[in-house]
Amino acid sequence: MSDQTSLQAKVTAQFRDFLIAHQLRQTRERFAILEAIYDMEGTFTIEDLQQTMQDRRFPVGIATLYQTTQLMVQANLLIRHPFLSSAAVFERIADDRPHSYQICSNCHRITRIKSKELASSLESYHTRSFHITHRIVYVYGICVSCQRQARKQLKIHLQLSENKPKKHSKK
Numbered sequence: 703m704s705d706q707t708s709l710q711a712k713v714t715a716q717f718r719d720f721l722i723a724h725q726l727r728q729t730r731e732r733f734a735i736l737e738a739i740y741d742m743e744g745t746f747t748i749e750d751l752q753q754t755m756q757d758r759r760f761p762v763g764i765a766t767l768y769q770t771t772q773l774m775v776q777a778n779l780l781i782r783h784p785f786l787s788s789a790a791v792f793e794r795i796a797d798d799r800p801h802s803y804q805i806c807s808n809c810h811r812i813t814r815i816k817s818k819e820l821a822s823s824l825e826s827y828h829t830r831s832f833h834i835t836h837r838i839v840y841v842y843g844i845c846v847s848c849q850r851q852a853r854k855q856l857k858i859h860l861q862l863s864e865n866k867p868k869k870h871s872k873k
């Protein structure tokens with residue numbers, strides 16, 4: 703059994719147990735959505751998921767996608783990132799390894815942080831009264847292209863104010 707096949711089998715069983723425990727229906731759609739999500743790597747929006755389902759010739763309505771992703775979040779199979787972007791951003795929980803992201807507060811671009819130090823300190827974090835299901839860290843800031851854009855705008859602004867006729871700058 704390949705890693706991907708065993709991962710699919712594991713999450714299917716986990717989702718089935720969750721649906722049974724919550725007396726929810728085990729529909730073909732729900733398992734097809736789960737399978738599609740676990741074939742995807744990285745973050746995605748509901749629109750991306752809808753496109754993926756269409757590509758797989760298993761079109762599903764947006765309401766079903768919202769409802770199913772919500773169930774998967776409750777079942778600890780999916781992360782809904784608290785990103786600033788208007789569309790909800792999701793990601794599968796494929797492993798127990800910690801994840802860290804940097805998010806641009808201006809353009810909302812998300813990038814993975816590849817820091818071994820951060821990962822190992824997250825991994826070693828334990829607390830007695832709290833059962834940890836996944837470890838995620840978010841770092842907010844301004845990305846390189848937004849910094850560049852801001853510098854460019856500042857330059858234009860300074861040039862404009864230099865070229866302004868004196869009667870406007872004087873009072």
Ligand SMILES: [Zn+2]
Nearest residue numbers: 806809845848
């Ligand atoms: Zn940015």
